[in-house]
Amino acid sequence: MEELNLEDWQDPTVIRAALARKRIAVVGMSSKELRASYFVGFYLLRNGYDVVPVNPRETEILGLTCYPNLSEIPGSVDVVDVFRDPGAVPEIAEEAVAIGADFLWLQFGVISPEGVSVATNGGMQSIVDRCIKIEHARYLGRMHWLGFNTQQIKATRDQA
Numbered sequence: 001m002e003e004l005n006l007e008d009w010q011d012p013t014v015i016r017a018a019l020a021r022k023r024i025a026v027v028g029m030s031s032k033e034l035r036a037s038y039f040v041g042f043y044l045l046r047n048g049y050d051v052v053p054v055n056p057r058e059t060e061i062l063g064l065t066c067y068p069n070l071s072e073i074p075g076s077v078d079v080v081d082v083f084r085d086p087g088a089v090p091e092i093a094e095e096a097v098a099i100g101a102d103f104l105w106l107q108f109g110v111i112s113p114e115g116v117s118v119a120t121n122g123g124m125q126s127i128v129d130r131c132i133k134i135e136h137a138r139y140l141g142r143m144h145w146l147g148f149n150t151q152q153i154k155a156t157r158d159q160a
Contacts, residue, residue, distance in 0.1 A: 006111070006128055006129050009116060009126050009127060009128035009129075010127065010128065010129070010130055011127075012139075014103075014125050014126075014127060015127055015130065015135050015139065016139055017103075017125070018078075018079050018102075018103040018105060018125070018127060018132075019132075019135060019136055019139060019140060021078030021079050021102065021103065022048070022049055022050050022078060023049070023050040023052065023075070023076065023077050023078045023079070024044055024049050024050070024051055024052065024077070024078065024079040024080075024081055024132070025052040025053075025054050025067075025070055025073060025077045025079070025080050025081065025101070026040065026041045026044075026051060026052065026053055026054060026081045026083065027054040027055075027070070027080060027081065027082045027083065027084055027092055028054070028055060028082060028083035028084040029041050029053040029054060029055050029058070029061055029066070029083065030055065030058075030061070030083075031055075031058050031060075031061045031066075036083065036107070036131075037083040037107075038061070038062075039133070040081070040083075040107075040131065040132060040133045041053060041061065041062060042062060043133045043136070044132070044133070044136070045062060045064075047136060047140075047141065051064060052064070052067065052073050052077065053065075053066040053067070054066065054067050054068070054069065054070060054073070055068075056068035056069065069095060070092070070095040070096060070098075070099050070101075071095055071098065071099060073099070076099070076100060076101075077096075077099055077100075077101045078101065078102055078103065079101065079102070079103040079105055079132075080092065080096040080101045080103065080104050080105065081105040081107065081132050082104070082105065082106050082107060082110050083107050083110070084110065085110075086106075086109075086110055086111055086112040086115070087112075089106065089110065089112035089114070089115030090112065090114045090115045090118050092104075092115065093112075093115040093116070093118035093119040093122070093124070094118055094122075096119060096122075096124060097118065097119065097121075097122030097123070097124060101124060102124060102125065103124060103125050103126070103127065104116070104119040104124050104125075104126045104127070105126075105127045105130070105132055106126065106127065106128045106129065106130075107129075107130075107131055107132070108129055108130070108131055109129065110128075110129070111128055111129055112128075116128060
């Protein structure tokens with residue numbers, strides 16, 4: 001298995017492109033409010049995204065129909081956000097390619113060189129070891145409004 005250089009899969013341009021898409025399947029989303037996957041799904045929903053929960057053990061999360069796998073989701077999916085063990089990622093990536101998703105987003109700690117390879121070979125772009133909620137806040141949310149990572153923080157005031 002090839003070594004994965006995480007910086008190759010954390011490109012701000014790719015992250016922004018993924019965040020610009022609106023339909024996000026959250027694979028491994030939990031109905032338990034204290035789980036990160038629940039909070040991320042809730043956050044995305046509150047910020048205007050069309051969130052599609054994917055978990056074979058659930059039927060509904062946040063009032064949304066939960067699907068057992070990606071292939072059963074009606075319509076297209078833009079981003080597949082994964083909250084699963086890295087060993088499950090290659091199969092998830094194969095399914096993501098099969099449904100025509102554009103981005104495979106692997107959350108913090110979900111690092112799978114094989115899964116990224118499957119996605120890349122299938123024409124998808126990947127983001128690895130980043131949180132979609134944090135990246136949204138950085139580029140489009142509150143952290144953006146404060147100037148973080150926008151090259152807009154300066155020590156001098158703008159002259160009118």
